[in-house]
Amino acid sequence: MVAARRWAAVGAILVLAFGVRATVADAHPLHTTLTELTTLPDGTPQLVVRVFLDDFSAAVTRRVPTPGAPIPMPADTAVARYVGETVLVSDGAGRRAPLVLAGMRRTDDLVWVTLRAPSVRSMTGAHLTMRVLFDRWDDQVNIVQSAVGGRRQTLLFTKHDASSPKPI
C-alpha cells in the first residue's frame, strides 16, 4: 500500500507540473488567410487577400500588437514590401512578375489587400507562391480560390510546402 501511495504522489506531482506548464497559448485558433485570384478584363491577374489585421500588422511591422490596444492599418509601403516578399507570381516563362498594391481596406478585424501583376497578360503556365504569415505561425494555411479562364480551383499553401510554387 505504501508503494501504491508513493506512485500516486509521483503521478500527482507530474500531473500538476504538466498542468502548470500549459499556457493560454495552447488555445486553438485557425491561422488562415483567404485569397481570391481572378483576371481583370484586360487579362491582368488580380489577387484579393483577406487576412486578420492583428496577425498581418504584426507580420508587416514585425511588432506584436499590445493586447486590447487599437491596431492601426500598416502603412502602404510596408505592406507592399511584405507582400512583395511573400506573394510570388511567375508567368508562363517562369519569370517573376512584380506585384502592385492596388488597394487596401478594412472591415472589422479583417484587412482586404488587392494586388495586381500588370506585366502578366496570360495565365497559361503561370505559378503562384503564397507565404503570407508563414513567418508568424507554423500552422498557417493560406487558401487561394482561383477562377481563371472559366476554371475554378482551390489551392492550399502550408509552411511545409512554402518553397513550391503551384500552377494556377
Next chain:
Amino acid sequence: MSELFAFGTLGFRHITDPRGADHILFLLALAAIYRFKDWRECTWVVTAFTLGHSVTLALAVTGAVVLPSRVIEFLIPVTIVATALENLFVRDRSAALWGRRYRPVFAGVFGLVHGAGFANYLRSLFVDRIAVPLFGFNVGLEVGQLVVIALAFLSFAAIDRAIGVVVSASRRPDLGRPVRIRTLAVSVVVMSVASRWMLERYPW
C-alpha cells in the same frame, strides 16, 4: 483541388494539429473510458460531438447567433473538465441516467460550445460563400476526430497492457482493473491541463 476537399483538408489539419490541444484533449476525455471493443459506442459519441459543433458553427457563421468569444474560450476547457470529472466519478454507466445513452447527448451539447470556438473566425473570413467551405470543414473535422480516436485506442491498448503487467507483477489485485486505472490517469492529466486553461481564460 476541389473547394470541398480543400476545406476538408483544413478541418482535418485543424483537429489533428497537436499544437492546438483543446479539441484533442476533449476527445481524449471522451474516449478515456472505452476499450477497442467499444469502438461503435465511441464513434457515436464523437459523431454527436461533430453534430453539436456543426450546428453552432452553422448558426454562428451565418449570423443567426452571435456568441461572445471570450465566454466561449472559457467554456471550452469547462467542457473538458466536466467530461474528465464524469470519467472519474461515474463508475457504472449502465446505472446512470438514460443508461449509456446520455454520453452522446452531453457530447453533442458540449460540441455546441466547441463549434462556437472557431465560428467567429470563420464568419469573418468567409463573408460571402460559406456553404461548401463549412460543409467541407466539418467533414474534415469528423475524419480528423476519428483518426485521433483511433490513435488514442492504440495508445490505450498499450497502456492497458503495461498496467496489466505491473498489476500482475505486484500481486495486488486490489489496485484495480487496468482500464479503470488508465481512465483515471488520462482523466486526471486532461483535467489538470484544462483546469489551468479555465483559470487563464476566466472572462469576468
